[in-house]
């Protein structure tokens with residue numbers, strides 16, 4: 371796997387020749403480094419947040435796969451998502467990049483199991499952080515890729531159009547999958563062993579339940595971090611809007 375210098379966004383490489391890459395690096399240098407190391411033929415995005423969608427810039431001819439809800443969201447919000455990439459590139463004085471089009475990706479209907487260079491991969495739907503979202507368990511290796519859940523460096527973020535109940539149901543599903551994993555790869559941060567993943571899951575579940583019940587819980591971690599304080603305020607605002 372690899373971790374971007376931007377928000378510690380992760381990507382996971384399955385195989386070497388004819389590899390499957392889950393999610394993506396963010397900067398042009400990171401994408402070029404990945405292309406020099408790996409021959410990817412297949413790409414999967416865990417969800418449609420822009421920093422997870424850039425792998426086709428390194429592998430334009432690879433086959434793209436995305437969950438049906440991700441393709442729906444991209445069909446509706448492609449311009450806004452592309453605008454976020456454009457804004458980020460401009461603010462970092464980078465040559466503007468074109469957001470890859472995932473709308474013609476091969477559609478995944480989860481729950482399902484696909485074949486990969488590292489054996490079967492079980493795919494489960496995990497809405498809550500966003501309305502779309504999938505977790506992928508490589509069953510032979512026991513590696514679980516969870517998208518934007520269980521981050522050791524971020525607190526939960528629940529989108530306005532998803533919901534607390536979806537988020538909690540996805541945490542329950544991840545709890546079951548963690549039991550079969552030896553390594554958990556969050557969308558942001560570093561790989562976790564099962565015990566640490568469970569600790570974060572419990573913290574996040576209690577936090578989400580507190581938000582849903584209006585008890586104004588404290589952020590589960592990184593309370594001194596300005597960006598996480600902003601995310602906590604956004605979560606409090608979001609819960610008032612429901």
Ligand SMILES: [Zn+2]
Pocket residue numbers: 379419421422518557558
């Ligand atoms: Zn993310």
